[in-house]
Amino acid sequence: MLHFRLILFMILYPVGLVIAQDKPTHSMDELNLLLKESKLDTGRINLLLEAALTYILRPGTMKNDIDSAIYFISSANNLALTLNDPPSEARCWYMFSQLHRETGEKEKGKKYAEKAITIFTKYDLKSKLADAYIELSQYYDIYADSDYSNKILYYQTAEDLYRQSGEKQKQAYTLKNLADFHQLYEKDSVALTELQQALAIYKSINYPGVQGVYDLLGYVSYTLGNYKQALSYGLLAVQTAQKVKVSDAELSTIYNRVGTTYHQLRQYEEAIDYFKSSFALAMKNQDTTNARVISPNIINTYMRLNKKQEAISFLKSVENIYTTAPDWDKANFITTLVGLYLQVGQLEKTEPYIPQLLRMVPNETEPGAVKNINMTLISYYYNAGKYYEMYKYLPTYEKLAKEYGTISNLADSYYLWFKADSSLGNYPQAIAHYKLYKTASDSALNVVNNKQVAQLLIEFQTEKKNKDIELLTKQGEFQRSQLKQTSFTRNVMIGGAIMLALLLGISYNRYRLKQRSNIKLQLQQEEINEKNDSLQHLLDQKEKLLEEKEWLVKEIHHRVKNNLQIVVSLLNTQAAHLQEGDALMAIQESRHRMQIISLLHQKLYQVETSSLIDMQVYIREVISYLKESFRGINHLYFEQQIDFIILEISQAVPVGLILNEAITNCIKYAFPNNVNGNITVSFTKVEEEHLLLTIADNGVGIEKAVDPSQRNSLGMQLMQTLSEQLDGNIKIENMEGTVVKVCFRQQGTVKISA
Numbered sequence: 001m002l003h004f005r006l007i008l009f010m011i012l013y014p015v016g017l018v019i020a021q022d023k024p025t026h027s028m029d030e031l032n033l034l035l036k037e038s039k040l041d042t043g044r045i046n047l048l049l050e051a052a053l054t055y056i057l058r059p060g061t062m063k064n065d066i067d068s069a070i071y072f073i074s075s076a077n078n079l080a081l082t083l084n085d086p087p088s089e090a091r092c093w094y095m096f097s098q099l100h101r102e103t104g105e106k107e108k109g110k111k112y113a114e115k116a117i118t119i120f121t122k123y124d125l126k127s128k129l130a131d132a133y134i135e136l137s138q139y140y141d142i143y144a145d146s147d148y149s150n151k152i153l154y155y156q157t158a159e160d161l162y163r164q165s166g167e168k169q170k171q172a173y174t175l176k177n178l179a180d181f182h183q184l185y186e187k188d189s190v191a192l193t194e195l196q197q198a199l200a201i202y203k204s205i206n207y208p209g210v211q212g213v214y215d216l217l218g219y220v221s222y223t224l225g226n227y228k229q230a231l232s233y234g235l236l237a238v239q240t241a242q243k244v245k246v247s248d249a250e251l252s253t254i255y256n257r258v259g260t261t262y263h264q265l266r267q268y269e270e271a272i273d274y275f276k277s278s279f280a281l282a283m284k285n286q287d288t289t290n291a292r293v294i295s296p297n298i299i300n301t302y303m304r305l306n307k308k309q310e311a312i313s314f315l316k317s318v319e320n321i322y323t324t325a326p327d328w329d330k331a332n333f334i335t336t337l338v339g340l341y342l343q344v345g346q347l348e349k350t351e352p353y354i355p356q357l358l359r360m361v362p363n364e365t366e367p368g369a370v371k372n373i374n375m376t377l378i379s380y381y382y383n384a385g386k387y388y389e390m391y392k393y394l395p396t397y398e399k400l401a402k403e404y405g406t407i408s409n410l411a412d413s414y415y416l417w418f419k420a421d422s423s424l425g426n427y428p429q430a431i432a433h434y435k436l437y438k439t440a441s442d443s444a445l446n447v448v449n450n451k452q453v454a455q456l457l458i459e460f461q462t463e464k465k466n467k468d469i470e471l472l473t474k475q476g477e478f479q480r481s482q483l484k485q486t487s488f489t490r491n492v493m494i495g496g497a498i499m500l501a502l503l504l505g506i507s508y509n510r511y512r513l514k515q516r517s518n519i520k521l522q523l524q525q526e527e528i529n530e531k532n533d534s535l536q537h538l539l540d541q542k543e544k545l546l547e548e549k550e551w552l553v554k555e556i557h558h559r560v561k562n563n564l565q566i567v568v569s570l571l572n573t574q575a576a577h578l579q580e581g582d583a584l585m586a587i588q589e590s591r592h593r594m595q596i597i598s599l600l601h602q603k604l605y606q607v608e609t610s611s612l613i614d615m616q617v618y619i620r621e622v623i624s625y626l627k628e629s630f631r632g633i634n635h636l637y638f639e640q641q642i643d644f645i646i647l648e649i650s651q652a653v654p655v656g657l658i659l660n661e662a663i664t665n666c667i668k669y670a671f672p673n674n675v676n677g678n679i680t681v682s683f684t685k686v687e688e689e690h691l692l693l694t695i696a697d698n699g700v701g702i703e704k705a706v707d708p709s710q711r712n713s714l715g716m717q718l719m720q721t722l723s724e725q726l727d728g729n730i731k732i733e734n735m736e737g738t739v740v741k742v743c744f745r746q747q748g749t750v751k752i753s754a
Helices: 004-012 028-037 042-056 063-082 086-102 106-122 126-137 145-165 168-184 188-204 211-223 227-244 248-264 268-284 288-304 308-317 327-343 354-360 367-383 394-404 407-423 427-506 508-576 582-606 615-629 649-670 714-725
Strands: 612-614 636-642 646-648 677-687 690-697 729-734 738-745
Touching (some): 028 042, 042 063, 042 086, 086 106, 086 126, 106 126, 126 145, 126 168, 145 168, 145 508, 188 211, 211 227, 227 248, 248 288, 268 288, 288 308, 288 327, 327 367, 354 367, 367 394, 367 407, 582 649, 612 649, 615 649, 615 677, 646 649, 649 690, 714 729
Antiparallel strands (some): 612 646, 677 690, 690 738, 729 738
């Protein structure tokens, strides 16, 4: 089943993304006139292909347009054969591929693209070869897991070719599309790097239409939890879009994302304004699909503003846009409306909708919609006093909350069990469900608190940086004051020397004595001037060196991260040509290790302190990356108990690699036949300056999951070596599953906060 992001992408971008290609520069009348006057050379081939492109780019697939395009391409191809011009022949194959893709003849079009690639490769025409790879990628569906890797590979190959050929605009656009594909599959860190590279390239060529890059940067920053940066990028997207006058559809999408960011920052008045503007543009263009995406955002914001009646009125006013919606979208509309009526105590107004929900329960297949339907029916029966009816839907809701929901959803399910049990006098069950509710709600609260602590850390570092700048400014002012005082002293001394010279002229008898004194004073003055100049030079040099050092350290981390990403890309490319086996597994494991270290250097590049790592954020990103990398692990539930700990890079790298090895072993061996299970990761302070890293699962245990003869595998040896590098010890135990514990002493003077 497609992930929610992929579904949303299909709604907003049903045609998909294509690289910006060359467009006709002449009208058909101009082309016909030029063709009459042209000679039988490459220039005529160019005109024929431009005419063909004009017909290909026309909307729809009219037979006359197709026939005209075939005529011009065939004429160009015949002339290329006559002139013995293989590159021009390859351009004709490329154009035939475009034409057949437009008419739905995909197999034939794919073969033409491959023929063009063969010739462009032979003649080392990098830019044209990149265009052909982009064309070939269009025959692979981004929504299909089996096609995803091929599509990504062709885009990466094209990006490298555009870079080599100096096609910066096409290179940047390709990077933007790559980032869009990666964020669809929740590879947000990779997408963020690609978008930053695309933006830098666009700025280097002064390209104005960068609103799409800003918009995606905002969205990826939002998914990574950096909401203030997301808002900054979103507002830049709005400003740029309004300046270059983009389409209403694109501006509507940008408004909606900015509103979402404001909503997350709890600035609800600003959020509702952007949501309404986005919705108005969607309705103006009769884009009911996008309007249905925006409507829930408006409802949620009204609820945050405690404007429940306004939320109900708005939802009733847009009921007509759901008449042609998919069943799951209709279900979400009804569940939202019933939920609003229940919140304002208007139970009687929910009655017409309950039969519709009951009909949807056995027919709906989208997990999110099924979860919402069950939750709404449970709430309705509770408010109606029909407690026994609640038991029909509580088990399904609990199961869906575990598989597809959040910890908060799971806490809600236990609380509803508790309310049903209490209402019917089942007190032992009520107590048991209440305990489960408290446990889940406390976990959810911990997640929220951790996010708040991370946000406070960012704000603290920003404030510290501002104070440092203020202190440096004051120091500069003080130094300028000292220089003025030195200049004044020097002037006074020069004046004194002049007065001495006058006195020497008046008193000849003391001439020689005064002369020696004057020479001595002049030498002292020169020495003072030299020291002042030297001091000023040293101060200027010191500031410059400090700035260069800070920049160089960040640049080192940035380049290390980029080099590691190149290694990962190379490993991905190599893996694409291997079948299942030990070599492929070794490459995949090496790719994970490279990515773990790359995440670390990326964080060091982004923060002010270029040698310290917030392990709470870093470990979450490592776990998120590993969840993205292994497909089909929805049966596994990850629990995290991470204290707020700051480590130096020398210890953060081994910890990240140990996590990678231990979690990878859990995923691969602990749960055969895809049985459900839990993987718990904790990183806590156990005593003064000592830390304990624990990775535990409730799987089959190490004795059953791993052959004893394989205990000395590379992964096991690597964890042992890394624990020794930490000056710690590692224990691997079998306690209702495998438990890996690494205890070590924290290095340096970094303090640990609970």
